[in-house]
Amino acid sequence: MEWMQGPETAGPAQAVRPPNVIFILADDLGINDISTFGGGMADGRVQTPNIDRLAAEGALFSTAYSGTGTCAPSRAMLMTGRYPTRTGFEYTPTPPGMSRIVPMFANDMKTGLPPTEQVKENEKLMPPFAEQGLPTEEVTLAEVLKDRGYHTVHIGKWHLGNTSPFRPNDQGFDESLDMASGLFLPPGDPRGVEARLDFDPIDKFLWARMDFAASYNGSDWFEPGGYLTDYWTDESLKVIDANKNRPFFLYLAHWGVHTPLQATKEDYEAVGDIEPHRLRVYAAMLRAVDRSVGRIMEKLEEEGLADNTIIVFSSDNGGAGYIGIPEVNAPYRGWKITLFEGGIRVPLFMKWPGTIQPGTVIDEPVAHIDLMPTLAAATGARLPSSVEIDGQNLLPLATGTGPITRPDDALFWSSGYYKVVRAGGWKLQVNGRQQKSWLFNLNEDPTEQTNLAASEPEKLAELQALIDAHWKDAREPLYPYTIESPIKIDHTIDAPYVEGEEYVYWPN
Template sequence: MMKKVLLPLMVLLVVAAGVGYSMKTQLLLVLVKYRSANEYNVGPAREIKWAQAPADAAEGGQRPPNIILIVADDLGYNDISTFGGGVADGRVQTPHIDQLAAEGAVFAQSYSGAGTCAPSRAMMMTGRYPTRTGFEFTPTPSGMGGMVSSIAAGLDNGLPSGIYDAELDKSKPPYETQGLPSEEVTVAEILRDKGYQTAHIGKWHLGRKNGMAPNEQGFDESLLMASGLYLPEDDPRVVNAKLDFDPIDQFLWARMVYANSFNTGNEDRFEPSGYLTDYWTDESIKVIKANKNRPFFLYLAHWGVHTPLQATREDYEAVGDIKPHRLRVYAAMIRALDRSVGRINAALEEEGLADNTVVLFTSDNGGPGYLGLPDVNHPFRGWKISQFEGGIRVPLFVKWPARIPAGTVSQTPVAHIDMMPTLVAAAGASKPESIEIDGENLLPLVIPEGEQGWERETLFWQSGHYRVVRHGDWKLQVTARPDKRWLFNLAEDPTEQSNLAGDNPEKLAELMALLDEHQRNSRGSLYPPVTEMPIAIDKTLAEHFLQGDEFIYWPN
């Protein structure tokens, strides 16, 4: 009789414990949201006063090209239709991005600097690996590591438990001071010293204080993403999609507000004047017009299509009845990003600047599995955070009508470390002689009169214990947790299906030696990781992880 009473009681206790845990998490998220809303005063939208060039262009000499670097955030390889894909089985095309690619050069084997955003952006700015700069991990807002770990522990998705070091988290510098060291030389500093007007619009994620803010790293002007909502959550113009299976998404909805700042790092926040992707495009066009008569460098660092998923109602209706709801919102965000590229190119044409403007388009990394959308990186395996091809293969298109023939395609493996030396060379400037630059100038690969090709055979990626090398067509991935090696011949197996680590010990040893040599020269990480989260390689976060499915622990 006692057993019959105890069994229902135990079930009730388990249910109560589960409800209690869920309630605790929700209460913590409410607290995060309350603190975020009261952390800063966010003022009303205001007009941005961009510096104006002289009314007449300077005479004499050949004017160097204008340069526009457009970086999408978390854009999947299959999200654009350039490569024959597109969102929702191709229902949503990206004609303006496709046109940019068709009118310039396509780098068919292009890689991000890392599987996550901030290290990739640091490599674009400096041309240097994290082993040199120490900027190896993506800084996260205060409380994010512990909160995300707590939420993840309460999800029944089959993944192993994560690791969180609370004491280390407490000892780390504040979020605003975790950034790219001020002594690093950025492409913006070099171009500014060459006489360019330099403007940054959008995401930065390389520090906001102590000499790390955009204005302190070479940009004359900076319209900074101070938080991360595209529109207020309850705005009648917006359609939201929340991902209850994603701990990061739950944290972002609680933590983010709708705010920018201008030339103040992170202070003096104010609301943007519209949907973030469109608003930043509006301001970018103002920069183009303001600098018509002098060379300029514009770094347009979009937040789209990163979560939280928010689209304008107009775009949501335009993409049609796509299911599930989150895919429709995501497709609408892709539409806005494509529109941005089209409007930038149209503005250059209208101002008579298109021929002598270098426009580059890329993404900071591949699409994430935490979206719950399985095809964003098709045909490649893996997601953002992993360093399988799906996590680090990104589009890279360069348009420069005066120098690069339309329809040019390069098959040479290139990466974000090549951005800085390429832009410096395009401007006719010189790389700094006092520091080592790891990247190469891409222009000889795509300009007919240039010296074709280069001798580089090797690219590296590193995130703590998770290290990767591509040497020729061979790629090796090494992790300590789990203790595993993946070896692929990308010429024969571009989607990384057949692990050859056990069948080719000589090639494995050769690539391990390259990784070890690269690591020997490392200065070490400036900000050690406080979490290690399990990431499934072949399943989205909306799918249930099963025993035998492959995964990696991602340190950050």
């Protein structure tokens, strides 16, 4: 496809031109999927050398968190630097039929868990799918950088609204190559290998409803030019080439490694004889994401842009338990669709040659809400005066020039009645439907094994007060939840339910 072309020759010297920004976001990537942290897929048989290299050449935030435990609200926080208590963007947009079909599939499986429920009274209050998006009064990172003179490009998943005025082009992006649906290749395509998950209701919904399709700047759908991860990378290289003589912001939001599990035959063969089949396909998908990171870094070096480009890599949330691969978030408990560490601990790496020293490791807790103000500061862009930003500029940490100060040292997460705070090394999870609290001392118990809610009443009250204060004047969600799902904490969805094992209710 044809991208908008920047100047044919360079303007100001690269040394004084504001840095280019490339943000690469993986989808549902487990913390243990990346070999940087000492793990890697299939007991370390599948490494991520390109992502590892990116982590080693800049700052590694060892205690980084997503905005929440699911896709869309986390992306909203990443783009705006604001909590749902301000934006109202609390729940992932729900396409027609999903709140009926997913509970039906889930309950037919008779897992032993309490039923997944369709909240019919909330269905009546739900706006049409086309009206479920990030409000236009919110100011995105793309808008801030565009005002600074950047050419702004989105490639991949958006998930913040698929019609005007919520599309990427309405939210600050000059160009958008959007994931119009959700297949990596057409079903049964000879170029690919797939793994269908009979135990996962979400997988059944995706295979039934998704297409292999893309859209450019709101155009009619068209078929992507290859396996989605590779195609988006191919187009990203074209974007870099088209904009090498002007400041640009590229937001490459990969669909990998989200379900449906589809990989290329080449990657499937390359990862070797791994069992079970779904793990091999998943590992092959991860290999494609890692290759994407490597190709982008190589392109920057070829064009002489590497020294003046900030690259950020992260994932929108933790790995999913519904893929049936237990080790994705090891050693942490929980999955995507929970707020245990496994659901919200994510990789966060930032490379900026000459400004961030290679091998920098930062242990202080940080989160996706911090990325918008951080990248604004790095580029000299102005933060909006019309809205309050919750995130903090992380550059002092990344460059070793000073600490950051966060009110009450607190980070917050939520999905409806499920609310969480981390402050001072302690973490409190409260689920209103279950009337249950989990209190953990993460300094001593980073994998959340011992619930201290009963034995530490003063700490429980202290953190509960932070939760109460954070939500005291919160904006109402833009639309209600329509599904309530019990999510196991310690076992993947395919494992039989053990009587008495812990689960958490998640409303969306």
